Every structure is written in structure tokens, then in C-alpha cells.
Amino acid sequence: MFEDAIEALENSKSISIPIEEDKKGYIDKQCPSEDCEFIFKLHKYQLETVEENDKLYCPFCRHEALADSWYTIEQIEKGKEEAFNIIKNKLHNAFKSGAGKFNRRQKKNSFISMSISVKGGIKRIQPIPIEAAEEMQLEINCEGCSAKFAVIGSAYFCPVCGHNSATQTFSDSLRKIQTKNDNVEVVRTAIEFSSGKDEAELICRSIIETGINDGVMGFQRYCEGKYTNFGNYPFNAFQRLHQIDELWLKATGKGLNDWLTKEESSTLKILYNKRHILSHNEGLVDDKYITKSGDKTYKAGQRIVVSSEDIKTLLTLLEKLKQGVESGVNSI
Numbered sequence: 144m145f146e147d148a149i150e151a152l153e154n155s156k157s158i159s160i161p162i163e164e165d166k167k168g169y170i171d172k173q174c175p176s177e178d179c180e181f182i183f184k185l186h187k188y189q190l191e192t193v194e195e196n197d198k199l200y201c202p203f204c205r206h207e208a209l210a211d212s213w214y215t216i217e218q219i220e221k222g223k224e225e226a227f228n229i230i231k232n233k234l235h236n237a238f239k240s241g242a243g244k245f246n247r248r249q250k251k252n253s254f255i256s257m258s259i260s261v262k263g264g265i266k267r268i269q270p271i272p273i274e275a276a277e278e279m280q281l282e283i284n285c286e287g288c289s290a291k292f293a294v295i296g297s298a299y300f301c302p303v304c305g306h307n308s309a310t311q312t313f314s315d316s317l318r319k320i321q322t323k324n325d326n327v328e329v330v331r332t333a334i335e336f337s338s339g340k341d342e343a344e345l346i347c348r349s350i351i352e353t354g355i356n357d358g359v360m361g362f363q364r365y366c367e368g369k370y371t372n373f374g375n376y377p378f379n380a381f382q383r384l385h386q387i388d389e390l391w392l393k394a395t396g397k398g399l400n401d402w403l404t405k406e407e408s409s410t411l412k413i414l415y416n417k418r419h420i421l422s423h424n425e426g427l428v429d430d431k432y433i434t435k436s437g438d439k440t441y442k443a444g445q446r447i448v449v450s451s452e453d454i455k456t457l458l459t460l461l462e463k464l465k466q467g468v469e470s471g472v473n474s475i
């Protein structure tokens with residue numbers, strides 16, 4: 144009676160549950176480092192070239208581990224659940240066929256007859272594949288090995304070769320800021336229509352002001368990524384222009400004065416200080432702002448104004464800084 148069940152268990156020592164790709168052909172992966180657990184996607188063609196003993200790298204923290212340790216927590220949970228279901232169903236089917244055999248062996252004309260019945264029909268033993276998470280917008284092609292991967296937010300490293308993709312990521316962030324900035328008026332019209340002028344003004348102001356912060360932070364991350372071979376730097380150093388200048392001068396012999404004109408430097412200084420006051424003083428001008436930025440157009444107590452034009456200027460200047468850093472780093 145139990146032979147079929149024992150056989151079913153023997154055959155279930157390893158059950159493989161397929162993992163689905165998303166519409167663009169990407170497979171979900173997750174950094175196994177408990178401090179990070181960054182979720183990203185790697186293209187299926189890329190995964191086909193990865194051997195069992197190859198390592199993968201986390202795009203966010205560069206943690207490295209063997210290729211088979213990058214299943215997402217969700218895939219593992221769902222996989223366990225599905226494997227359990229399959230074993231349960233296999234056992235059910237085995238008991239059912241075992242019971243059938245037992246019943247057939249009973250002699251019809253004996254004094255006592257026994258029969259066993261297992262309720263329910265035959266159950267599925269084909270695993271249901273684990274679904275892919277939603278597609279991610281930022282798709283990256285590694286400059287080093289041309290691997291295709293996708294992330295949400297930002298990534299610094301290629302998951303296949305570990306190449307530092309700071310340049311690519313920064314270009315993507317600049318492009319995103321520009322798109323947002325270019326579309327402020329479209330957003331304004333849409334919100335005015337649905338919720339009124341006040342709401343529209345509030346939201347559009349916030350979109351523009353976030354642009355300045357995203358630009359400064361994006362450049363900070365870019366510098367941090369590019370500086371990895373040049374030693375340590377103080378925490379948040381690449382948020383401050385004088386330290387950006389100092390550190391790159393030390394590393395490459397070139398700094399802000401080599402990359403920007405005097406006028407551009409002063410404009411950038413004002414923009415960086417505007418960002419500072421928005422982040423740390425809710426946009427209210429104080430004496431420190433006036434001294435540090437050299438901006439004479441405000442008096443203490445006023446609210447800073449960031450315009451769409453400011454964002455355009457910031458993007459142009461950051462692009463220039465990026466080219467400066469690139470040529471500096473490449474010349475070493």
C-alpha cells in the first residue's frame with residue numbers, strides 16, 4: 144500500500160521550480176548580503192553565459208558571491224511553497240494509486256472485505272513557474288563587458304564583471320533631471336485641470352527644487368564611484384565644491400578651475416549653496432548663505448527661488464565637471 148508513496152518521496156529529493164522572465168527578458172536577482180538586499184534584474188541571455196563557478200557582483204554595494212546565491216527572497220519563499228505543494232500532491236497521487244492496488248487485491252468472495260478510499264482526484268505535479276516582478280525602467284549596458292541589467296534608482300557596478308558604472312549612471316540621472324525639468328509645464332497643466340492652481344504650483348515648485356538636489360547628489364555618487372582607486376575621502380566630501388576641487392586636484396592634478404570659467408564657478412557656487420539651504424534650512428536665506436555663495440540678490444530671511452533655468456544651468460555645469468573628471472581619470 145505504501146510502496147507508491149515511498150517511491151514518490153524518493154523521486155522528490157530534488158524538485159526544480161522554473162523562474163519566469165519579465166516582458167523584456169529580465170530575471171529577478173537580489174544581493175545576498177543582509178545589509179544590502181538590493182533587487183535588480185539580469186537579462187536572460189546574460190545568465191546563459193554565466194557558469195556555475197562564476198561570481199556575480201551586486202550593482203549597488205559590489206558584494207560578490209557565486210552565481211547560484213542570487214535568488215530573491217521572494218523567489219526562495221515561493222519556490223519552497225511550490226515545492227511543498229508538489230510533494231503533497233505527489234504523495235496524494237501515490238496514496239491514491241496505492242489504495243487502488245490494495246482494493247484490487249481484496250478477494251471479492253471473502254467473509255470480511257476491506258477497501259480504502261483516498262478523496263479527491265489526481266493532483267497536478269507540474270510546478271507553476273515563479274512570476275517575474277514588474278519591469279524596471281533604468282536599463283544599463285555595461286561599458287566593460289556589455290552585460291544588460293536593469294535597476295530601480297541607481298547602480299554603480301556591473302553584476303557580471305564588477306565594472307564601476309558610475310559614468311553611465313550619472314549620465315542617466317542627468318537625463319532624468321532634464322526630462323523632469325522639461326516637462327514641468329505639462330505637469331502643471333495636468334494638475335491645474337484636476338486639482339487647481341495651488342496644488343499645481345506646489346507640486347511644480349517641488350519638482351524643480353528636487354532637480355537641484357538630484358543633480359548635486361548624482362554628482363556626489365559619480366565622484367564616489369570614480370574615486371575608488373584614489374584612496375579615502377571624508378564622509379559626504381563630494382557634496383561640497385571646495386572638497387570636490389581639493390580631492391580631484393590631489394588625484395588627477397586638475398580641479399574646478401581647469402574645468403570651468405570663473406563665471407561658471409561662481410554660478411555653480413550659488414547653485415550648490417541654494418541646494419544646501421533647501422536641504423538644511425527649508426530654503427530660508429541666512430547670513431551664512433550670503434557669505435558662502437557670494438549671492439547678493441537675497442537678504443537674510445528671504446525664501447530662496449530655484450527656477451527651471453537654474454536647473455538647466457546646473458545640468459550644463461555638471462556635464463562639464465563630468466567631462467573634466469573623465470579626462471582627468473583617463474589620463475592617469
Ligand SMILES: [Zn+2]
Nearest residue numbers: 174179201204
Ligand atoms: Zn548589495
Ligand SMILES: [Zn+2]
Nearest residue numbers: 285288301304
Ligand atoms: Zn560588465
